[in-house]
Amino acid sequence: MSKGEIVLGCLAPHPPHVVYAENPEQNEAFAEGGWETLRWGYHRLARKLKKIDYDAMVIFTPHWQTYIGTHFLGLPKFQSKSVDPVFPNLFRYNYDISVDVDLAEEMKNEASEAGIITKMMRNPDFRVDYGTITSCHMLNPEWDKPIVTISSNRNAHYYSAEVMNEQAGALGEACAKAIENSGKKVVLISSHSLSHRHFVTESPLPEDMSKEHIYNHSQYVWDMKLVELMREGKMKEVVDIIPEFTEQTIAETEAGGLTWMMAAMGFPDFSAEIYGYQSVIGTGNLIAAWDPNSETREIVL
Amino acid sequence: MDEGPEILFGIYCPPHPQPLLSPDDNSGYRKLREGFELCKTRIEESGADIILVYSTTWPSIVGHQIQAHPNPTWTHVDDDFHYLGSMPYSFKIDTDFAEKYMECCKDRGLHSRTVAYDGFPIDTGSIVALKLLNPENKIPACIVSSNMYANRAETIVLGKAARDAIKYQKKKAVVVVVSSLSNRMFTEHINPSEDRIHSAKDDEWNKKILEFFDAGRLEDISQLSRDIHNQIRVSKVVAYKPAWWLAATMGQHNNYEGEVLAYEALHGSGGAVIMLTPSKESVGDKEFDEDDVEYYHGDRDVLSQGDI
Numbered sequence: 166m167s168k169g170e171i172v173l174g175c176l177a178p179h180p181p182h183v184v185y186a187e188n189p190e191q192n193e194a195f196a197e198g199g200w201e202t203l204r205w206g207y208h209r210l211a212r213k214l215k216k217i218d219y220d221a222m223v224i225f226t227p228h229w230q231t232y233i234g235t236h237f238l239g240l241p242k243f244q245s246k247s248v249d250p251v252f253p254n255l256f257r258y259n260y261d262i263s264v265d266v267d268l269a270e271e272m273k274n275e276a277s278e279a280g281i282i283t284k285m286m287r288n289p290d291f292r293v294d295y296g297t298i299t300s301c302h303m304l305n306p307e308w309d310k311p312i313v314t315i316s317s318n319r320n321a322h323y324y325s326a327e328v329m330n331e332q333a334g335a336l337g338e339a340c341a342k343a344i345e346n347s348g349k350k351v352v353l354i355s356s357h358s359l360s361h362r363h364f365v366t367e368s369p370l371p372e373d374m375s376k377e378h379i380y381n382h383s384q385y386v387w388d389m390k391l392v393e394l395m396r397e398g399k400m401k402e403v404v405d406i407i408p409e410f411t412e413q414t415i416a417e418t419e420a421g422g423l424t425w426m427m428a429a430m431g432f433p434d435f436s437a438e439i440y441g442y443q444s445v446i447g448t449g450n451l452i453a454a455w456d457p458n459s460e461t462r463e464i465v466l
Numbered sequence: 467m468d469e470g471p472e473i474l475f476g477i478y479c480p481p482h483p484q485p486l487l488s489p490d491d492n493s494g495y496r497k498l499r500e501g502f503e504l505c506k507t508r509i510e511e512s513g514a515d516i517i518l519v520y521s522t523t524w525p526s527i528v529g530h531q532i533q534a535h536p537n538p539t540w541t542h543v544d545d546d547f548h549y550l551g552s553m554p555y556s557f558k559i560d561t562d563f564a565e566k567y568m569e570c571c572k573d574r575g576l577h578s579r580t581v582a583y584d585g586f587p588i589d590t591g592s593i594v595a596l597k598l599l600n601p602e603n604k605i606p607a608c609i610v611s612s613n614m615y616a617n618r619a620e621t622i623v624l625g626k627a628a629r630d631a632i633k634y635q636k637k638k639a640v641v642v643v644v645s646s647l648s649n650r651m652f653t654e655h656i657n658p659s660e661d662r663i664h665s666a667k668d669d670e671w672n673k674k675i676l677e678f679f680d681a682g683r684l685e686d687i688s689q690l691s692r693d694i695h696n697q698i699r700v701s702k703v704v705a706y707k708p709a710w711w712l713a714a715t716m717g718q719h720n721n722y723e724g725e726v727l728a729y730e731a732l733h734g735s736g737g738a739v740i741m742l743t744p745s746k747e748s749v750g751d752k753e754f755d756e757d758d759v760e761y762y763h764g765d766r767d768v769l770s771q772g773d774i
Contacts, residue, residue: 229545230545231545231546232546232651232653233546233651233652233653233654233655233733234653234654234655236545236546236548246584246585248583248584248585248586248587250524250525250526250586250587250589251525251526251527251528252528253581253583253586254583257583257584257585282653282654282655284549284655286548287548287549288543288548288549288551288552290541290542290543290552291543291548292542292543292587316545318653319702322700322701322702323650323653323700363527363528363615364528365527365528365529365577365613365615366528366529366577367528446527446528
C-alpha cells in the first residue's frame with residue numbers, strides 16, 4: 166500500500182449565511198443572495214477540488230465543542246436536520262452525510278498513542294454541527310466524498326491559547342501520521358473565521374450588504390496581518406502568533422483548527438492561495454488553501 | 467408601594483446530563499436527581515402557571531433568544547456525554563409569555579427575538595431541567611438564552627424584563643437558572659464512581675456560595691458574581707451571569723428562605739440543586755457600589771470619544 170497524503174489544506178469559514186445565500190435545496194430558509202465575495206471564492210476553490218484526486222475530507226470544527234478530550238464521528242451515516250442555534254432564521258439544513266469511520270478510528274488511535282485524550286462518537290442520534298455542514302457544503306455541494314469530523318477540545322478555555330496551540334499541534338501531527346498509514350489521499354479543512362467579534366443585532370434583511378462590515382478596524386488590521394504572512398508562506402510564524410491574535414481579536418482560531426491543519430501539513434513555507442475575505446455579521450472570514458503540489462499551486466487573488 | 471410579580475420560588479440546578487441519564491453511576495448523581503425530584507413535587511404543588519428557565523448552556527449572539535415553539539420535539543445528544551445516551555424531549559411552551567417577554571425586553575432597550583423552528587437545538591441544560599422538573603409537561607415553560615457578550619447591566623435588565631412579563635400576565639411563576647457552580651470539569655474520562663470536585667479551591671468556593679444560598683442571600687451572591695467568575699469559573703464567557711439574572715428576576719434582595727437540596731460533583735464541576743422561596747426575613751447588612759440599572763443603553767462608544 167502506498168503512503169497516504171494530504172493533498173490540500175483549506176481554511177473554510179462556516180458562517181451559515183453563505184449557505185443561506187446559496188439557497189440549496191437542503192436549506193429551508195430563502196435568501197436574496199449576499200456575501201458574494203466569500204461565496205464566489207468558495208465556488209472557485211470547489212472547482213479546484215473537483216480537479217484533485219482525494220478519498221475523504223477531514224474537518225476540524227469549532228462547533229462541536231468538547232471539554233473531555235477530542236472526539237471523532239464514529240458511525241458511517243448521519244442523516245438529520247441541522248438548525249443553527251444562533252441563526253435559526255438562516256440555517257435549517259437537511260443533511261445526509263457519509264463518514265470514513267476507518268480513517269476516523271486510525272486518527273483516534275494515533276492521537277491516543279500520542280497521549281491525547283480521545284473518544285469515538287457512536288450515538289446514532291447525534292446531530293452533526295453546522296460548522297461541519299457549512300464548510301463541507303461550500304467546498305463540495307455534491308457531498309460525494311466521505312468526511313471525518315473532529316471535535317474541538319477547548320483547551321483555550323481551560324488553560325490558555327498557548328496550551329491550545331501545543332495540543333492542537335500534537336493532534337495535527339497524529340492525524341498526519343494516521344493519514345500516511347491509511348494510504349488515503351485526504352483534504353484537510355480548518356473550519357473557522359479569523360477575527361470573531363459579532364454584532365449582537367441583525368438587519369431585518371440579513372443579506373442586506375449595505376449593513377455588512379468588520380466589527381472594528383483593529384480586527385481588520387490583525388486579519389490582514391495574517392493574510393500577509395500566509396501569502397509569504399510563513400505559516401510557522403502565523404501559528405506562533407495565534408495566541409496573541411486570538412486574544413486580541415477573539416478569533417475563532419481559539420478552537421485550534423488552523424494550528425491543527427498547519428501542524429499536520431508540516432507548517433507550509435509556500436504561499437497560501439487566497440480565495441476571498443469578507444465580513445459576516447462583523448466577523449472576519451478568509452477562504453484560503455495550501456496546495457503541497459507546486460505544479461497545481463496558483464496565485465488566486 | 468408597587469407590588470411585584472408573583473414569583474413562587476426560584477431554583478438553581480446544574481446542566482450536566484448525569485442526573486437524568488445515569489443517576490445510579492454515582493451516589494452524588496442520585497442525590498442531585500432526588501433534589502430535582504423534590505423540586506418537581508414542590509412545583510406541582512405550588513399552583514404555578516409557568517416555569518421560566520434561563521440556561522447558561524444556551525448561548526446566543528444576536529440579542530436574547532426566547533423559545534416560542536409551542537411544542538419543541540427532538541432527540542438531543544450531548545456533545546461530550548453522548549455515550550450516556552440520547553435525550554428525547556417534547557415540551558409545552560407558553561408562546562404568549564415568550565412573545566410578551568420579548569416585548570418587555572425591547573421596552574427596556576434589549577435586542578431580543580423569539581425562536582420557533584422545528585428541530586431547533588434546545589440545549590442540554592434546559593432539557594435536563596425541564597425533563598426532571600416538569601416531566602409530564604403539567605406546567606407550560608419558557609426558556610431564555612444567555613447572550614455570550616452580555617455583562618452585568620444587560621443581564622440584570624434581562625431579569626427585570628422577565629419580571630415585567632410575569633407581572634403583566636399575572637402569572638404565578640417558578641424561575642429556574644441552569645448553571646454549575648464551579649464549572650471546571652476533568653479533562654479526561656473518569657470512572658463515575660470516583661467523581662469529585664476538581665479542586666479543593668473550587669470546593670471551598672462552592673461551599674461558601676452555598677452558605678449564602680442557604681441563608682437566602684441571593685442579592686449578595688449577585689453582587690459577588692465577578693469574584694465568583696474570577697475564582698472558579700472557566701472563562702467560556704465574559705462573566706458569571708446566572709446570579710445576576712436570578713436576582714434581578716426575583717427582586718434584588720436577600721429575603722428568601724434558602725434550601726440547598728444537594729451539592730455534588732459532576733465530572734469535576736460543582737452541581738447543586740437549590741431552592742429560594744421569598745420570605746419576610748432579610749439577611750445581611752451590606753450595601754453595594756455597583757449601581758442598579760433599569761434600561762440597557764448598549765455600547766458606550768468609549769473608543770470614539772475623546773481626543774483620538
